[in-house]
């Protein structure tokens with residue numbers, strides 16, 4: 001076994017112990033044997049147009065294609081770094097990214113025309129942050145409200161025909177008056 005003299009650093013347990021080395025070798029061999037059968041990212045790579053070749057995360061896509069982005073209940077919630085040696089660095093990076101995103105968003109909103117802003121607000125109303133169940137419920141509520149509005153709109157011709165009846169009555173009255181003036185009315 002080589003001594004770590006060249007680098008001057010003490011050997012890690014992995015380098016010192018034959019047992020640990022054997023564990024590492026076994027694990028790597030098992031991974032290499034299985035890597036071709038592991039699930040692949042289902043996304044298409046923009047650069048080539050072919051299927052992405054990265055191993056998939058639990059979500060079915062790789063981390064480059066949003067595999068690490070929370071879904072369902074965790075959707076749109078910030079993911080804070082896990083505890084570890086790089087925690088502070090990652091936290092700072094996360095906070096900086098959030099601040100940059102916030103500034104970009106507000107600049108984008110300020111640059112919008114009234115019509116664009118109206119469309120944006122509509123989109124936001126239809127894509128509320130929350131659990132999948134809450135969004136499903138909101139979708140059902142919207143569909144119900146839409147069918148209710150359609151029902152009301154279908155009733156509207158009745159109201160119009162009422163108005164038409166009133167106009168017709170006025171017309172009849174005017175005709176009667178005309179007949180009277182012309183001397184050919186019902187009493188004529």
Ligand SMILES: [Zn+2]
Pocket residue numbers: 041042043052053054061062063064065
């Ligand atoms: Zn991918």
